[in-house]
Amino acid sequence: RKEVEQDPGPFNVPEGATVAFNCTYSNSASQSFFWYRQDCRKEPKLLMSVYSSGNEDGRFTAQLNRASQYISLLIRDSKLSDSATYLCVVNGEAGTALIFGKGTTLSVSS
């Protein structure tokens, strides 16, 4: 049973495009949701938390759908610097035990 699933991609988009990633999770009791960004096997860095009402940070919008158990990340006006792997992260059964998705790779080209 895969607890957190993401489309691995790669998503290849031109600069300026809008791109969306989805992530599904299996544990209906999960309470915390995050998107992390990881560059070239460097350490993951928190991109944004995902709140029930949805939230926006500049060109990035995250949404949570508890009924369907998925979260999404929308990137508007893609930049070359957005090229990275985006990790969906959900808290697991043990509360603070985080479950990471395998990541979705985004490549933005000029």
Added chain:
Amino acid sequence: EAQVTQNPRYLITVTGKKLTVTCSQNMNHEYMSWYRQDPGLGLRQIYYSMNVEVTDKGDVPEGYKVSRKEKRNFPLILESPSPNQTSLYFCASSRSGPPLHFGNGTRLTVT
């Protein structure tokens, strides 16, 4: 500067030779954790610690040990490394739960 520091960054060793990867954080975080990352498998949790002297197994604890004698340090110990432990390792910390602050990673090769 708030940070999680791992050492070494790169390590090549031979099967069976005990090694320790150190992790230290300067943010007074209670929670610390170790992950390994392998192609096609994503990040998997090895061990975590909620506070000093409190450690628990993650998803893939076999072949690893940890200790939490001080709040700031959380070393990862491989008593008898094997080639299947060749991986990229990350240490992370947080105040009480997510989100996590990650170290720069340790790339381990066991031959």
